[in-house]
Amino acid sequence: MGTLGGLLAAVLGILFMVPLADSGLRYLPDSVDLGCFAVIISIALFLYFDRILLGRMRAASLGYGLLFGGVSGILAALLSIGLHHAVADTSPSLFRLAVWALCISVIGxxxxxxxANSNRARVLHTxxxxxxxxxxxxxxFVLFGPxxxxxxxxxxxxxxxxxxxxGTGIAPTLIREGSLRFISSGDARAQNKLGKERKLWALDIDESYVIGSATTAQNGTKFQQGADISVPDVAxxxxxxxxxxxEGRYFIARHPDVGGPEGIAKYVLRARGKxxxxxxxxxxSDDILIGRTALRFESKKGGA
Incomplete structure (x- = not known):
């Protein structure tokens, strides 16, 4: 996804530079490329990890991509302009390496x-x-650019x-310790949708996930009413x-929507049979029964 994002950013940078080719600003191509790269890569990675972790893409991630990518792209462009004035004329090769390494790392x-709030190691890895x-x-660029x-x-x-x-993808893989695996369901829709591949949902440290039957269209964003882990079970x-x-330990609880005596009586939620x-x-290896669907909690700590 990062490679494809870089390709798309390069193409967009070329298109944006066509009407600006006669501007006379030597630092403009670098600024345009960095801005396109920052925004495209941010949006692509945020939406991609939504799809991998949650099975859906959230509208909020598009906004985050524009925000984080836009701000980091502006900072990287300003840094490139400063480097251009400082070393471009005296050491072109050093300037080019510095622009690529420092400015791209600012975007990362x-x-x-x-x-930063949920996985600080991911900041360093990215x-x-x-x-x-x-x-x-x-x-x-230094070797083949001429x-x-x-x-x-x-x-x-x-x-x-x-x-x-x-860098973005390896961080949660290195520290992730929990996941939920689909085992089986008494609801044919859930069994047909999730059973063939024994669907696995990764659980990041210090994150929370709502399990429910709400579909992607109902979810909107994570900050609205919805389910992060969607299971199409009528129960x-x-x-x-x-x-x-x-603190590295995982818990399951009823959602407030199904709390109270009525919710407990109507909606099944059991862990280890309780x-x-x-x-x-x-x-x-704890078994979880939610509605008519069986899930299993897996953890690196237990060798699963």
Whole structure:
């Protein structure tokens, strides 16, 4: 996804520069490329990880992409202008490497800050990945730019995007300790939709996830009424349960919508065979029955 984002950013940068070619501003191409790269990569990665983690893309991620990408792109462009005035004329090769490495890493840092509250390691990993990708992209441009400037720029942005995407993606994989796996369901729709691939939902540290039957169209954004983990079971309420982690431990609880004696009587939620009334800690290989659907909690701590 990072590579494709880098390719799209390069193409957009070229298109935007067509009407600006006669501006006479030497630093403008770099600023345009960096701005396009920041916004496109941010949006692409935020939406992609929505799709992977939640099974849907949230409108909020588009806004986050514009915000984080826009701000980091502006900062990177300003940095490139400063570098241009400082070293472009005296050391062109050093300038090019510095622009690619430092400016792309600033963009990576801005993207990583999206997860600063929930996964601080992701900030460092995204920054590191973008720094390496930027260095490779800069080396590509220095080596091949004099011969094929357009091709070198496109290839460089693709390498920078690949590094940023790798850094962003490897962070939750390294520290993730929990997941929910679909086992079976008494509802044919849920069984047909989720059973063939034994659907797995990854659970990031310090995040919370609403489990319910609400569909993607009903969800809107994570900050609106909806379900992060959607299971099409008629016995499951639109917002049935909440799975969350605290200090590396995972818990399951009823959603407030199905709390109280009536909710407990009407909507089934059991963990390890016991009805969940308040919150209950989850342990590796714990079986969960929600409505007529069986899930299993898996954890690295238990070797699952």
């Amino acid at each position: 840092l801005g993207i990583g800050l999206r997860w 920054y590191s990945g973008s720094l390496v990708g930027g260095l490779l992209g800069g080396a590509m 011969h094929i400037p357009g091709g070198a720029s496109i290839a460089g942005l693709m390498l920078a995007g690949a590094g940023t995407g790798f 499951i309420a639109p917002r049935h349960a909440v799975v969350f982690s605290r 009805t969940v009334v308040g919150s209950q800690e989850l342990h590796p």
